[in-house]
Amino acid sequence: MGFLDTLFGRTRTRSARVDALFRLSTAEPDLEDKLQVRYGGRLAVVLRDMEASRFAKVLQEARDILGRSSNDLPVTVAEATDNLHFHWLIVKGKDLTAALTGAHLVEQLAEEGGFSDALLAAIADFDQFCLVYSYRHGHFYPFCQTGPNRRDQSREIRVSAVLNPLLPMEPDPGQWYPLWDPPWDAPA
16 A cells, blocks of 8 residues: 555555465364364355345355265355345355365355455354454454353453464454354255
């Protein structure tokens, strides 16, 4: 960004950082061992509001490709839009590596469609918390929702401390944005 951009308040969006998300698959055994948690079978890619037809095209392409490879990649894709108009593409499958591969496919389709800047976060469901990956920052952070608009921040800090050697963790808890009530039960 140049001087005139700064002077006139123009900003450029940072491109999505998608590669570090795959590191979650190598950290899974440590998550199970050190935190006694299991992957819950759901991983979502969250995108900012965009034109409905473009979103529908990405979703249909993801379903088509994943449907053709269902024997090799046992996942399904569901969609939901939350009350803040964020789009959720939910990859459901028992195997975390397969779900990450499905999420990567969604990321690639978003990039090919020309809106990688719409990629906000990926969120993986574990039995005691969710692990959020920020595409903008390239870092993970835990999210422990305990009720409607309530979270356990002390648990989030403990989880982050355990995961810090394993994954690129967001160091500033002020950047740990809540993703309230993920629409996990959206029909596939």
